[in-house]
Amino acid sequence: xxSIKNLFVTKFTVILVAAAMMFAAxxxxxxxxxxELQAQITELMATINMLQAQLGMTGDQPATAPGVCPYTWTxxxxxxxxxxxxxxxxxxxxxxxxxxxxPAGAVGSAGMETQFFGxxxxxxxxxxxxxxxxxxxxxxxxxxxxxxxxxxSRAKANxxxxxxxxxxxxxxxxxxxxxxxxxxxxxxxx
Numbered sequence: 268x269x270s271i272k273n274l275f276v277t278k279f280t281v282i283l284v285a286a287a288m289m290f291a292a293x294x295x296x297x298x299x300x301x302x303e304l305q306a307q308i309t310e311l312m313a314t315i316n317m318l319q320a321q322l323g324m325t326g327d328q329p330a331t332a333p334g335v336c337p338y339t340w341t342x343x344x345x346x347x348x349x350x351x352x353x354x355x356x357x358x359x360x361x362x363x364x365x366x367x368x369x370p371a372g373a374v375g376s377a378g379m380e381t382q383f384f385g386x387x388x389x390x391x392x393x394x395x396x397x398x399x400x401x402x403x404x405x406x407x408x409x410x411x412x413x414x415x416x417x418x419x420s421r422a423k424a425n426x427x428x429x430x431x432x433x434x435x436x437x438x439x440x441x442x443x444x445x446x447x448x449x450x451x452x453x454x455x456x457x
Contacts, residue, residue, distance in 0.1 A: 334358070337428050338359070338428050340352055340421045340425060343418070343421075344415075345389070346384055353383060353388065354380045356424070357388055357391070358377075359424060359428070361391075363395075363398075366395045368390075389414030392415070393412035395423075395424070396412035403419045403423050
């Protein structure tokens with residue numbers, strides 16, 4: 268209940284700040300040209316849209332999460348893992364209404380992401396795998412999703428983050444899989 272209250276207060280605060288910004292922009296605007304006013308309105312609307320997107324207030328989310336992409340995931344992730352890359356994965360999954368980790372206001376939802384890969388994250392990864400079945404599951408002969416964020420799932424996520432440059436993971440700076448004998452169940456055997 269407290270998290271719902273906090274979410275409501277946060278959203279209300281963003282709306283008030285946006286309204287205050289619009290009214291503050293109006294006062295000195297009397298001496299400006301129409302083009303300057305339009306540019307200022309456009310800038311304010313972009314700021315409002317960005318704040319709303321960060322809070323998950325818009326119904327039509329972008330294909331990639333602002334602030335997450337470009338990003339490159341470099342290690343396998345599964346239940347029990349933790350780190351900044353898990354949080355970025357949750358943010359990425361939450362950027363698509365079809366793959367959200369949790370409903371608004373719940374832990375793991377947009378704006379409330381964590382660094383822990385638990386059952387809700389695995390379920391969201393499974394939704395991601397089903398959504399991109401042709402690229403993730405079908406090529407390796409799988410029908411059902413695994414919830415494991417391994418090489419084929421990472422490849423699709425990295426592709427969707429539009430040729431992102433490699434960003435070193437502060438938790439795991441070595442992108443080499445520490446256990447090469449533990450293959451991704453969504454990938455074919457060598």
